[in-house]
Amino acid sequence: MAKKMRTLVTICGLCLCLCLSLTVSGCGLQALLGNKNKTSSASKGKAVTVAVSLNQDDPNKLLITKGIDDLAKKEDVQVKYIDPSEVDNDSALKGAKVLIYQGGNANLLKSAEASKVPVLALNQVPAGVKLVGIVTPDQEKAGELMAESLVSKVPEGQVIILQNDASETGSQELLAGNKSVLSKYPKITVQIIASSSGSESTAKQSLSDLLQKNPGKVQGILAHTEKLSAIANDVLKQFQLDKKVILIGGQASIPSLERIASGTQTSxxxxxxxxxxxxxxxxxxxxxxxxxxxxxxxxxxxQGEIPAKLIQVKAVTPDNLAVIQKSYVKTMQSAEQDQKQQSTKASSQGKDQGASKDQGDSKNQNKQGASSGSDQAQNKSGNVPAGVEKVTERIKTETTRDYLDAQGKVIGTEKTTNEQVKTLPPDMLKQQTDQSDQESKDSSKDQGGQSSKDQSSGQ
Structure with missing residues (x-):
């Protein structure tokens, strides 16, 4: 019996020590059972940030942003777009778990490497950084489509290729696609004008010189980017050759689609x-x-072989122009509408903060009005409390505007909020309330709103 008692005392003592240990160390039962559930719950509720740095010169930047934002909303993932003017790259990447990089401040890549943030390239391979992957259009196929559109119209003569950046991988693949098709036509001679980002003016001058030195010989121009296509179009107009020399672009955009529609660009x-x-x-x-x-x-x-996700490309010609142009325009309008909503939301938040003091006073007044049953009865009957010299009335309205396409589908929604503050004489309020009570004894909330409208017109 004594042995059993000693055993029981020992067990109780161990339990007491264990409880004291948990209390002192701040641990609980969850710590003993493991942190599995706690970790899962934390990661489930945690907002993960995807940092995005885009090329500001890309004419389709807004369409790329639309694709990212649409999926981010569905997955409830926070996306941070980094402005190229941000010099503090460490702060720009704060909280980021992955960086989608198309262009912008190149120092951002060094910060990502130092912070061990994985970099996913978009469209082009940045120099001096290890990538986890790249998402890009099939550039070589795009180059082939450009050349095929050209040779279907011009089987011989001189052709000028306006290359964007000879050192960039995507530009090299575009050029390789051009050459793979043009090399099959021995009567076509090729002249390449290479430029780098920011030196498009040099390409414009070089193109002008070639057209002047070879009058009537240049039959077609292949421009790798939208910016180079626009430059070529300007030069051809300058020499009155926009209807004679075929212009093929490597990057469709709303401006290039408009040029195709007007006949100044072939495809x-x-x-x-x-x-x-x-x-x-x-x-x-x-x-x-x-x-x-x-x-x-x-x-x-x-850097070696980079895992790639190739986006399929297709030629835009007058035959399929209407469908593709409609798609670009609708997506662009939807993206612009999203930006307007964000701007309106930010503006409304600023106004709400500015009016927070007035709203707080209004809430206090409502609380004071509801503090006694007699006051509530007076308000319901329309009687103005004694000693009141003026009455302040606040009216807040919210307008929701839906933007519909031709089929009646909502492609955008915009909300605006308007708040008005009016000051009324107590005698006018009492007179209008008594008149309303005489017309209908069972006054409702809607009649109260109509009374407010009458007060506004009377004022």
Whole structure:
């Protein structure tokens, strides 16, 4: 019996020590059972940030943004767009778990490497950085489509290729696609004018010189980017050759589609910018979740083989122009509408903060009015409390505006809030309230709103 008692005392003592230990160390039962549930709950409620740095000169930047934002909203993932003017790159990447990089401040890549933030390239391979992958249009196929559109119109003569950046991988693949088709036509001679970002004026001068030195010989121009296409169009107009020399673009955009419609450009290549944004976000999310990428292609660069997601491209000609142009315009309008909503929301938040003091006073007045049953009875009957010299009335309205397409589908919604403050004489309020009570004894909330409207007109 004594042995059993000693055993019981020992067990109780161990339990007491264990409880004291948990209390002192701040641990609980959850710590003993493990942190599995706690970790899952934390990661489920945690907002993950995807940092995005886009090329500000890309004419389809807004369409790429639309693709990223649409999926981010569905997945409830926070996206941070980094402005190129941000010099503090460490602060710009704060909280970021992955960086989608198309262009912008190159120092951002060094900060990402130092912070061990994975970099996913978009459209082009940045120099001097290790990438986890790249999402890009099939540039070589785009180059082939450009050349095929040209040779269908011009089987011989001199052709000028306006190359964007000879050192960039995507530009090299575009040129390779051009040459693979043009090399099959021995009667076509090729002249290449290479330029780098920011030196498009040099390309414009070089193109002008070639046209002057070879009058009547240049039959076609292949321009790799929208900016180069616009430059070529300006030069051809200057020499009155816009209807004689065929212009083929490598990057479809709303301006290039308009030129095709007007007949000053023969064709372009649809690189699906919206799908670029969609696929870039999908891969970024896989990187966040430590999932394997659905890799089917790769791109060879100075860093070696990079896993690649190639976006399919297609030629834009007068035959399919209407469909593609409609798609670009509708997506652009929807993206612009999203930006307007964000601006309106930010503006409304600023106004709400500015009016927070007045709103607080209004709430206090409502609380004071509801503090006694007799006061409530007076308010309901329309009687003004004794000693009141003026009455302040606040009217807040919210307007929701839906934007519909031709089929009646909502493609955008805009909300605006308006708040008005009016001051009324107590005698006028009492007179109008008594008149309303005489017309109907069972006054309702709607009649009260109509009375407010009458007060406004009377004022």
């Amino acid at each position: 372009a290549v649809d690189t699906s910018p919206y799908l670029q944004g969609v696929n870039a976000f999908q891969w970024a999310q896989k990187i966040l979740n430590n999932e394997s990428l659905d890799v089917s292609d790769s791109i060879t660069s100075e």
